Amino acid sequence: xxxxxxxxxxxxxxxxxxxxxxxxxxxxxxxxxxxxxxxxxxxxxxxxxxxxxxxxxxxxxxxxxxxxxxxxxxxxxxxxxxxxxxxxxxxxxxxxxxxxxxxxxxxxxxxxxxxxxxxxxxxxxxxxxxxxxxxxxxxxxxxxxxxxxxxxxxxxxxxxxxxxxxxxxxxxxxxxxxxxxxxxxxxxxxxxxxxxxxxxxxxxxxxxxxxxxxxxxxxxxxxxxxxxxxxxxxxxxxxxxxxxxxxxxxxx
Numbered sequence: 598x599x600x601x602x603x604x605x606x607x608x609x610x611x612x613x614x615x616x617x618x619x620x621x622x623x624x625x626x627x628x629x630x631x632x633x634x635x636x637x638x639x640x641x642x643x644x645x646x647x648x649x650x651x652x653x654x655x656x657x658x659x660x661x662x663x664x665x666x667x668x669x670x671x672x673x674x675x676x677x678x679x680x681x682x683x684x685x686x687x688x689x690x691x692x693x694x695x696x697x698x699x700x701x702x703x704x705x706x707x708x709x710x711x712x713x714x715x716x717x718x719x720x721x722x723x724x725x726x727x728x729x730x731x732x733x734x735x736x737x738x739x740x741x742x743x744x745x746x747x748x749x750x751x752x753x754x755x756x757x758x759x760x761x762x763x764x765x766x767x768x769x770x771x772x773x774x775x776x777x778x779x780x781x782x783x784x785x786x787x788x789x790x791x792x793x794x795x796x797x798x799x800x801x802x803x804x805x806x807x808x809x810x811x812x813x814x815x816x817x818x819x820x821x822x823x824x825x826x827x828x829x830x831x832x833x834x835x836x837x838x839x840x841x842x843x844x845x846x847x848x849x
Contacts, residue, residue: 667691 656663662676668691669675679689688695 656667657670658667658673658675660667660673660676662670664670667676668688672687675687675689675691677691679691681689681695
């Protein structure tokens with residue numbers, strides 16, 4: 598009997614805090630039900646609402662959170678505690694304390710590899726970070742515009758792999774929207790060795806596509822597959838460095 602009474606008392610305390618009404622709905626489940634004036638289910642007393650409650654009936658996206666705690670009530674993937682997606686331009690977890698590089702980040706001075714020839718480099722010498730290209734979604738500022746470029750799958754370049762030829766030539770056929778594109782390859786040998794290969798020139802896409810050939814040095818040739826990872830095109834590279842580097846990965 599003691600255990601039963603303890604459970605009943607606890608239930609009454611929660612109901613009183615939620616102002617749910619007479620036996621209508623279950624408080625604290627994050628869903629506003631008939632008879633409830635609030636219900637955010639977060640158990641926080643310091644958010645202008647009693648524990649398990651929220652002074653609002655609005656939860657448009659149905660994620661169990663409402664404004665102002667939910668900083669975007671149109672996206673169910675955005676709410677307190679949601680996983681932060683790097684560099685997507687959205688504050689997924691509604692927290693300014695989470696590093697997500699959605700805001701312009703300090704210049705990292707990074708470039709994928711100093712051995713990549715002419716991949717948009719503005720010239721020899723000078724600053725450690727020179728405008729080159731920007732690999733999207735890696736939270737690095739390769740092109741020195743004070744932020745990382747977001748990946749844009751709608752503008753991505755489609756690459757068609759071709760088998761490596763004896764002698765080390767790796768040929769990639771690509772088709773893209775009309776515009777200029779920089780190309781960057783990362784080749785991974787069967788032993789796990791990585792090597793970056795850069796396209797030295799800017800080429801214009803066409804309906805028939807175009808072909809790049811790269812000399813694969815010091816790596817085992819044969820048995821490689823080519824996978825497109827990220828890319829974009831710059832319609833007018835004369836205005837500055839390309840928006841994004843087209844990157845594909847070559848693995849055995």
